[in-house]
Each structure stands twice: as C-alpha cells, then as structure tokens.
Amino acid sequence: MKVLSPLASIALAQGTLCAAQGYTNESEVPYYGRSPAVYPSPVGDGATSSVWESAYQRAKALVSQLTVEEKSNLTRGFDGQCVGNTGAIPRLSIPSLCFSDAPDGIRGQEFVSAFPAGIHVAATWDRSLMYRYGHALGQEYHGKGINVALGPVAGPLGRLARGGRNWEGLGADPYLAGGGMGQITKGIQGAGVIASAKHWLLNEEEWRRNPGDMGESLSSNADDRTIHELYVFPFMDSLREGVGSVMCSYQRLNHSYGCQNSKLLNGILKTELGFEGFVVSDWAAQHSGVASANAGLDVVMPDGGFWGRNLTDAVANGSVTSERLDDMATRVLATWFYSGQDEGYPSPGVYSESEKHDPIDVQEDHATLIREIGSAGTVLVKNVNNTLPFTNATRFLSVYGYDATVSAAPWANPSRYGGGYEVNFGWSTFNGTLITGGGSGGSTPPYVVSPFQALQERISRNKGTLRWDFYSENPSPAYVNSDACLVFINAYASEAFDRTSLTDEFSDNLVRNVAANCTNTIVVLHSAGIRTVDAWVNHPNVTAVLFAGLPGQESGHSLVDILYGDVSPSGRLPFTVAKNESDYGELLNSTVSFDAFPEVNFTEGLYIDYRAFDRDGIEPQFEFGFGLSYTTFEYSDLAITSTGNSTSPLVDANTPIVQGGHPQLWDILFEVTCSITNTGDISASEVAQLYVGIPDAPVRQLRGFERVPLEPGETKQISFPLTRRDLSIWDVVAQQWRLQPTEYTTSVGASSRILHLNGTIQIA
Template sequence: MDIEELIRKLDLSTKVRLLTGADMWSLPALPEIGLERLVMSDGPIGVRGEQWTSADPSIALPSPTALAATWDVELVRRTGRLLAQEARRKGVHVLLAPTVNLHRSPLGGRHFECFSEDPYLTGEIGAAYVEGVQEGGVGTTPKHFVANDFETDRFTVNVKVSEKALREAYLAPFERVVRAGAWGMMAAYNAVNGTTMTEHRALQRDVLKDEWGFDGFVVSDWTAARSTEATAEGGLDVAMPGPFGPWGEKLEAAVREGRVSEEVVDEQVRRVLRLAHRVGALKPASTGSSTASGTASPAALSPGAGTAGGTADGTVDASGAGRTVIDGTALAREVAARSFTLLRNEDGLLPLAGVRSVALIGSAAAEARIMGGGSAQVFPDRIVSPLDGLRARPGVEVRHALGTDPRLRLAPLTCPTRALFLDADGEVLAEHPLATTEARWVGSLPPDVDGGRLAAVELRTGYTPGVTGPHEFSVAGVGAFAVTVGGETVFDAEIALEGGDPAAAFLSPPEHRITAHLTEGVPVELSVRHPAGAFGGMAFVAFTLGHADPSPGDDALIAEAVRAAADADVAVVVASTTLEVESEGFDRTSLALPGRQDELIAKVAEANPRTVVVVNAGSPVEMPWLEEVSAVLLTWFPGQEAGDALADVLFGDAEPGGRLPTTWPVREADAPVLDVTPVDGEVAYDEGVFIGYRAWERAGRTPAFWFGHGLGYTTWSYDTIAVTERTVTVAVTNTGTRPGREIVQFYLSPPESPTGSSTGSSAGQDGGRPARALAGFDVVDAGPGQTVITTITVPERAFQVWTDAGWATVPGDHTVEAGRSVADRRLAAVVSVRA
C-alpha cells in the first residue's frame, strides 16, 4: 500500500476532514482511496462499541487494577486478544485503552482504571495489553498522555512536575508501550508545566514522536482539543469527537493562510492512513466496500465469541482464518480468580473446608459491583453475583442478609424493558429492547431512529413487587422527566445539572426519588419519558429509572445479619465502594468504606470469629476491623464472572493469585502523597519520583499492606540467587502440601551515596533516589516439594537516572533482591556496573 500516493490524491479539504471525527466515535470514510470508516470504542475492560446501551452487550473483564494484580503478562496478553475479538465482532478498529497513568494518590477517583503505583509494573502490564489487542488486528491508544493521575478539574488543571519525575515515573509506562508497538496514543485534558497536553509540542513531537520514534497517531481525549494552530503544530493528529470542533474549516483556513504548514497536515494524514492499513480499513479502491456508514463486516456473534484472521503486518482478514476463538466467559472467570488478592488468612481459614453453612452478607453480595463508573462502563449479557456463585456450590447452605446498603443511588431494575423513540406527535419511530431500566445513547442513536424527527425517549417496563409497602423509585438524569407508576404520574419536572463537570450528566447525574405504595404480587407498569433529539448528527440520551424495595432500616438489617452470622459455620461479608466513590469525573474524598459497612463487619466478626471479608473495590480502603476478622480477600472490580470466581477461590478450586499493585494504607492520613485538589488551578507534584512504596519507605511509615503483598494457599522458600552481568537467577521451592503459584519479585537498590544513603534527604522534587525500585518479576507454578528456577534480565534503564544531559548510567555496586513483596525480600546479590 503506497500511502504517499494516496495522500497525493487528496485535496486539502479532504485531508483536513479526515483528521476530525465524522461523529462521536469514528473518522470518515474516503471511498475514493479505499478507506472505510475508522471506528473507535471505549475500553478498557470490554468493548462497548458505538452504542452505549445494554442492547449491545459486551464481555466485562476485571478492572485494570485486577489485571495488574495478576502480575501475569501472558494472561494480560490473552485478555488483549479477547478484547480484539470483541472489537472485531462490533466493527471496532481502535480500542481507547489501556490507561497507563499512575496511582499517585489513593484518592484518585479513576484509580481502578489504571494499573499500578509503580511505573515498571504499569509499563509491563500495559505493553502486554497493547500487544494482545494489536495481535488481533485492532489498534490501541494508551492514555492519558501525560500526568492525568487525578480527576478534579481535569479539563483545566496544570500539573507542575520536574523533568526528572516525568522521565523516571510518569512518562516511563508510555515509553514502554511505545516500545511494544502501540499504534495510537491519547492526549490528556490537563496541562503540564503550563502547556495543555493537546498543544504540548515538547512532549508530543519532541519526546513521543522524535525521540521515541512513535509512528502511530495521537488522538485527543474527547473535546480536549480547544485550539487550531497550537494543537496542529503541537503534535496532535486527530481531534475527537466531530464533526464540530477547532479543526475542520478552521484548520483548512489556517493552512491556506500560512499559519499551519500543509506538510503538518500531510504528516497527520500519513499517520491516520498507516493506522487504517494496520487495522484492515484501507484497501484498494476498486475492492473497498466503504460507505458513509460502512465498516468491516465481522460476523454477528454473541459476546465473547468470534473469529477474524490476520496477516503478518497486522491487518485484518475478514475471512476469519487463522485465529482461535476465545471463550470470553471462561477467560473472565480465570482472570478474576488470578487477580483476587488474599491479604489476611488467620489459622488458614481459607480455603474453606468442611463448611456446611455460609452467611453471605452485604448489598454487593446480591448485586455485585463488577466495574467502576464512567467511560470504562460496558453492558455484559450476564453477571454472576457472589450470591449466585456460592449458591451454585453443592452441599453448602447459603443464607443472604443485606446488612446495610451503602449506595446513595438506586440501582436500575434488571428486567425486560422497551425503549421507545418518539416524534413530536408521540408516534413511535423505533423500539429497542433493553435488559435494564437504563437508557444511554451517547454520540449515536440506533440506526433505525430518525434523529431529525426524534422528540423524546421513553422507557417502559412491567414490575411485580415481591413485598408490600412503600417502594422507592428514582429518575437520574439531567433535563425534563415524566415518571408514571401504574398509570399514575408521580413526577413531572426538570432536574438540573450540579457542579462544573459536563461529563457528570452521564457519569453521575443528579437523582430525584419518588415513593409509591405497591402490593406484593400485583404487577404494575412503569415508564419514564425524557425529551431528546440529535443535534448536528450528535445524540445525548442518558437517564436511569431506579428502584429499591421497602426497607426496615439499617439497624434492623445489621441485627438480621448478625443473627445469620452467628448461626452459620462461616460468615462472608462482601464490602464495596459505590458509584459515588469510584468513578471517572471526580476524586475520592475519603478512603473509608461508604455507609455503615465498617460497623456491620465489626458486629458480624464479634458474632462469628470465622468471618471472611471480601473487599469489592478498585482501589485502597481503610479497614479498621482488620485485626478482628479471620480473612480478607480483595476482589477488586471483578468483572461479570465475579461470583463463580469467588466460589472457586473461597473453596480452593483456584488459588488467589493476586499480589498488590499498589500500597494500602492503614489510614488515609498515613499516605505520604494524597493531594488531588488544585490550588489556583495547579497541582504540584512536589514529591518528585517518591510515590507509592518509594514514598512510604522514604517517610519511614508502615502501611497496612505493602506493594507486592499477597498470600496463597501454600508456602514457599527462596533458596538461591545468582547474578551474571544483568541476568539474575533465583530458585524457589513450594514447601506446602498443594500446588501453588508464586510471583517472584526483583527489586534493585542503587549504590550508596558518599553519605551512606541511597534515598537522599534533600528537600524538593529531585532530592535523592528511592531506596529500591521494582526491576523485574516472574510468575512460577510448582507442585508440593517442587523447586523451580526463574531468570530475569534487569533492564538497562533500571541502572539509569535522568539528568540535565539526559539518561545517565549510575556506576557501582547495585543490590538486587528477590522476594514476595517490597517489604518481604528473601535473597540478595550484587550487580556491578562500570562507569
């Protein structure tokens, strides 16, 4: 494919048109050169596609923190291949993932969507993700480039960070995914050292493209491009969404008037066409099947299934030859179990043995929280709750008690729902089935809906109450709503947007509640109508009808849970964060579990000392009851197969394979780095490279659980270590009675300074070096009594620091240590580096 010849065939207007979204999720087709629409979709736990609706289901994998907790690059690579399979099934060419920002502060609201506090682990997991997706002929866009590590004022905040911290921490994962061959990169909303990232020539052109040799395309985060010349000259290649925005006619005019060189536009087009070739969307014009709405036509398959072939250069073969179908359900279950991290296991309570009765307690036990909020949201066609998973276990009686419900919002009803698209006269333009009472069409309406005639969207469903009493209903959204229950209008008013983040209209919209008295067994019809339309071809429909049964109140619910726990062999409490705590669009205000869950856990543990707490959260929470319970199992946001994976691990069919990718504090106040709130529009990364365990060690503080911590169901000895140049070999032995999996971690410490300290003590961003940093890891499996040998090569960058003159190797005797966590290092050896 001669891309230069294709560029010569295009006039300026056409070239510029190719650089801005044709709509919310795609770039336009150019049939004259064989270019199909290039379709993008949010990830990272699934592929939502162009329709933000349950009518188009997707496999829902565990959260990125869970993926990182596996420390298993091959497993992550396999999940990438599954995501590529899902993308091809949905006609998607580019996945807007993975997120390789860092866990700088545990208060980061989007913490769950990032991998780790450690740049090396983040880079290795991110690279495996990229490689897996792109092996399937689908592009990736690692994001958000760069220093987008919190949500508060994310559209406008300026991050002040030293060059050293950028290079050694925040840029490091991006550099790694570029080396892995990423085909795209997403520019962040925020500014870095005074320059908005979409305009940041020094980082986007000089570092990313020139220094690192990145040959992919740079796409803006949605609406992040806000200028014309500065973004074009600053290294941005595609401005999304479209067709409106700062480019289009404005960019064409800037070129014609000499304010932007046409060579800049040609380079942008070159990168887009290179991407199209890689994903199979650029074909000879004589055979191209492009239309205004056409994409490659993968077979219509159920979620998690599908085939499409590939060629050596990464393009898609629509025949489907050459690729093995991946069972998405099975892989989601495997990844979840591998990610579950056993933090505490007193007296070997887990795995459960000889247990006949389980008290399963918590709102998240019956309605699992499987994902975080925001653009990471997808709609699976099934969710296995912990209650489902444990009740499927033969020979075990499971009694569920709610205990307390920490959710501030009512959940949508999970029942067959009809979405009616209405014109101004109330005539039905189209009807679509939904699995829940949640309406979301962002960017595009269903193809059979005439956006020009659309005046309203109405959800209708039938509901049969299981209990008599005052039922709560809610409508969450922005704008005018009319709600009926049993034919009676119970709400007809406007709901106003709160706060300054426009994304909140669909990420966390305001909610209005209504109470209606219903009778057990008597069905009622429910509906909610909302004015809607398409403006300039763009649609925005996002609202939910929520519901909750009558409640006796938390005091009675907690008392019921305590009674259930006292009567059972084992109590399992599923404690969770909520959508109001972990989501895109805002940061956390506390690390405490929401509601009265801490009180519930303490009382259950008092009633039954054999209490297991399952923490269903994407990021750290405080655990004031830690010493009172027998076991703590962290399940992160575990994806759609949550319940089956939980049963597998609790009863020992699978080992909890996870290790912490981030340090967990005892108390929020103990965390060395917390700041996520801008002051005068800025957040200063004054801690420099000292984030995560590096900061904890420097501060001399002890967390609840260190980076890398995690228990299994067997024991291990670390036997020998040997070093040859930069290659380190370690022998470990499974000293337990059952097969197990160990994650061998390697940490490198720099030579001691003349003052005897490797960490340094001077103030400011660039004072000193961390005491140690992760420099390698490996996952090993062994049977009882079996010894296995693992070998890693310490990367050259681990021996380097950033200076005013660039990267410099630090000579001297570096210490490499192997162990089970950053605080549990078992073996040590010296790696000598010459000047």
C-alpha cells in the first residue's frame, strides 16, 4: 500500500471533505493554497527558559513510556465533569486535564465570582488592575481544580463595530489589548493555572463561523502585514508571559480552517513566535484529521473529533508521523509540568446543579477587587457644569429604565444569568441590569448588586428619597422635584450572532422622554461594546453620561462610588464611539453571504477603529481613549532618551527564537518621559497615553499608557518605554520586523485626539 506524504494527505482530506458535503463544483479549486503551506510542525524543545526546559525533559521521559493509544488520549476530549476533559493515564498518575470557561469567571458554578468582562478591564487602562484581575481569576480556577482557563481573549480585536464578541476582548487596539493579554496571562498562570489565549486568529465576526447547510464557514482574508501588526500583535504579549495554551478559531483564514491552517499554527505561532505550549481547538472547530494534526493542532475538543482511532491509524500508515504525535503529547505534558500541576493540584470541583455535592467556595475577597475594577472601568463622557459627583445635598433621585434592577418583570424575557450556554439571537437589550455578555464568555454571578439596590443603600444612609419606574418608555413626569433623574439603559451582545444595531428605539425614546421633563437627566449605559448616543447626547437636559460597561457582580456599588465621588472616574474608552453608525463604513456590519464559500476581505488593512477615523478625517462623538475626570490635569516636560540599544533595521538572525518572538523585539530603544500635575482639588487618576507616528503606517498608533494616581497639586513623572517591536513594521519580503531609518513622531495626551505634548525620534 502506498503511503501518502503529509501534504498529499492534506489535499486528499480537503477534497474528500468537500465531496462528502456535496461541494464538488470547480469553484472550490481556486481556494486551495491561498494560505501558504508550512510543514512540518515544529517540535517543542523548551529552549525558551530553564523552567520550560525542565518541563520538556520530564514530559519527554514520560511520553517515552506511553503507548500510541495513550498518547492519542492526551490529544482529545472525553466526556467528563468539565467543559473539556483530556484522557487520563492512571498507570502513570497522569490525570485528565479539566478545561473551563469563561474569561471573566467560572461559568455555570456556584460560589464563584462574576468578574468584569474583558472590554471593561480594558477601559481601566491599568496594567496593575489587569494583573490583579488575572490572578484573582486564576485563584478561583485553581480552587475549583480547573487546569486550563479558557482565556484571555484578543480575538476578536474589534474590527467590526457590531461584532458579537467584541466585549470578551480587550479593546480595539493591538497595543492596549496586548497590555491586557500579557498581564492577565501573567496573573492566571501565577496562580498555577494554564491560560488559553484565544481565538487564534482573525475571529472578528460570528456570521457563519461554522460550516453548515449553506456551505463552508466564512473565510477571513487578510494580508501578511495586517495579520502581524494588528491581529498577532496582542497575542505576542501573552506568549512572552509564558501562556501555556492557544485556542485556534472556528472560521477559515485565507481559505484554510483556523485549526488546520499550517501558516498560522506551524509558521507564525510555533516558528516565528516560538510557542512551547499546546494548541487546542475551539469546541468542534476541527474539520479534518490528518490535515489538522500536520498543521499544528495538538488537542481537539470536546471529544475525539476527526481523531480518536483515526489518529492512531494515521500514525500507523504514516500520514501523521510518530514524531508529530509524540510532540502533541509532549506539549500537553510539558505545559502541565511547567505550570506545576503535577504536585498537589486539587481534583476538579465542578458539578452540574442537579448533582449532589459538597460545594467549594473560591470567592475569597474578590468582590472588593471587582468593585474597584468596576469603578476604574466606568467612563464619564459628559458632565455639564459638574453635574457629577453628587453632593450631600443630592437627596431626591428618580430612577428610570429596565437596566436599573436585576429583574425587570413584568417583561417576558427570561433572566440570562444561568449557567447554560447562552444563545439569544437578535436581542439588542437585556431585561435587567447588564453585567456580562452572552455565550460561553459570560460569567455566572453568585449575586448581583444592581444600581437600584446600591442607590437605595446610599439614599437610606442620607435619609433621602427615591422614586422609580423600571418599565415605561414614556414615564410620568410627576417627579419634577427630583434633584436628578437617572436613566439606565443597556446594549446586549452575545456569542453566536453579531449585533443588528448600535442603538435601539425603546431606549432612545426613554432617554428623550425623561429629558423632556427633567432638567438634570443623567444617563447610565451598560454596554457590551460600542453604543451610539447621537439620538440624545446633545439634549440640553442630558447633563451627564456614563459608559458603565460590563462591570460584574458589584455593578451597583462600583457605579454609586463614581456617582457620589468616592472614586473619581478614570475609565477611558477602549473603542471609538461614532456620531452616526454610517461613520464606521464597511467596518460596521458582519459580512452576510449565502455563498458556498463565503469570504470577507480585510481590505482596510491596518485601519480599524480610531485609525480609520483619523485616516478619513471623521470627527467621532467620543474618540478612542477619551474619558472625563472630576479634576483637571496638566502635562509638561516631554523628554525622549535613547537607551543605546541597537537600532539596526533587522534583528540578529543568529539569535535563537524564544516564546514571544525574537528576544531583540523586546529591547527598549527609547524612553519617553513627561510630568503630569493634578491641577484640581480632588484626588484622581489620569490615564496618560503615548501615540507614535510610524512611517508608512497609520498617522498615530497607541504605544504606551499609564494610569497615574495624583493628589490635588501633586506632580509625577511617568515613563513610556518604546521597544523595537513598538517602532517596527512587518516586512513582508524579509519576513521580519523592520525598523525604518527615518523620523518618528510622538504625542502624549489624554486620548487619541487630545494630545498635549509632541516630539520626534530619529533613527539613523
């Protein structure tokens, strides 16, 4: 019997799959080869660090004792108590590894915390909080005996304004998202849990992410430079912090499914970026057996997929080499050793609600952190004549809107905070206060402190008065004596569908109707991503607007801390809010196609979100990085200093690659410093932002941020390190990051459009 080469086997597998699904017309032929083939799959060796090296030595010794069937069982899912479960090997004391959602808290379990969503954490612009967030998540996963936490999320990045899962990610900029990815990964894995960075790659919309009756899944088509500078960029930070797992995505990428795309897995992830851990499929995202194995997939979930007995047969007939199977098993075990889970790690303590068990409480004091992050990620975008904060004289409040309380009965929509997999097609708002989004990324709260509950606590303490109407679109104007009217609305989004609008008529009418009768109307918006506000934001009676994000279980407390000035708002927008939906142009909607081979071309290249607005000269409603404070700040004393590290165009080709890429990419080349003074009379934090103008690139790109706490009158000097990667472009010919010998502009300010200090960097 003739043994096919791996490449021939892949081509055969693709053709067989298409034929089996009935797509045998010639139109499929042009799609083959659009994503360059990169084979064989690199063998992990632990060269990144002594810790990885030791883990690999132990893993290889263990794999040498395994049968082919035992190795195969480490690479696939089995039924079990967790969302995902690998096979166990009892004779060698190798346990089943437990995988679980979600990036913002353990889903579907009791006595766990519901943390703020990724987009809310991004709005803090605070690396310290990002790390503490990750570490607290890791502690809860560890406490429940979960080996692999399915997060953090850098895909989607936020290419589309209506993307259904943007809220799971960390903002629509690769540098901001990368800062979050690195710190959250460091926090999770610092607690002994394996983080799984997802979704690799170009997972920017939900429309037809999986194949079905209409044909194959959507193909996200992007050029090499765009892939590296936008979409790979934030994953690099997670990889540098030692992430143990990367999850490949559902859809096709340049016409090759994400979990069998050898360019992305073998080429970029495992070769360019030196990934030492294992690649796991998204759930049911495997679409071939031999092709996915040879392309670099290491673990398939949630079951055997196209592998199982087929994988051992493929090894036996040579279409998958024994070395590839050894590497797959070794990567799983090396990551287990690397994380220190081989000694004293608790057994999984996750159960279905119908199963009798002793509950394990892992909440600790995380509610305090959740409350802090909730406040820090709340963005004040309008505050006429210092409407906020409330004073002790603010004692009579009227509260309106379905988002103010946990349950807005008598509306018929069911509560969506259960532990099940959420699929709620087409809903634009959530019935009750919104603390998270829907789908596998949504957390399961032990309780929810609603805004109304927290306001009651504060008003009762002040011996004040509350009036409320949670249901009406046009409430009675009877409460004319209120000191302020608070209107609570939301914008919901979920996995499995993209949003159909960035607004909704009911909520906009509610705000306008209240504002027509109340001269001090304050709008609080809980939003799973961008929400346009042009219908009412300029109404003269709308005096303050807060983007309150997805703050988790302590929602009400974190908001009231802002309203009453216990905390000065320091949140900044992690995306651009347009004046009109049409301003997003082709980056508004997902691509609705009923073709057998649907595709979307990322023709905008590097120009998404604020980069597109800058290029096209469009004035946003609220720009990327924008947010107000209760005080004022002054910027001064800009200085730029060279560190003396090499500024040669390319890195040293003889230096070994480590996880995260070439080590010289992380060399600091320049330090940008400035001073910031709190010129007001309230303690507050400023978020200083550094933007760099890189030649042959968008006019400005975020390349530094720092949240700076300042007492009244206090001045602090801050520093932004600029690495080689920060200043480089991806050279598609040399296939390397390249510094350009020319002038770069630098700007420091309070948003992407409020830039106080300007300078230049000259690279010879």
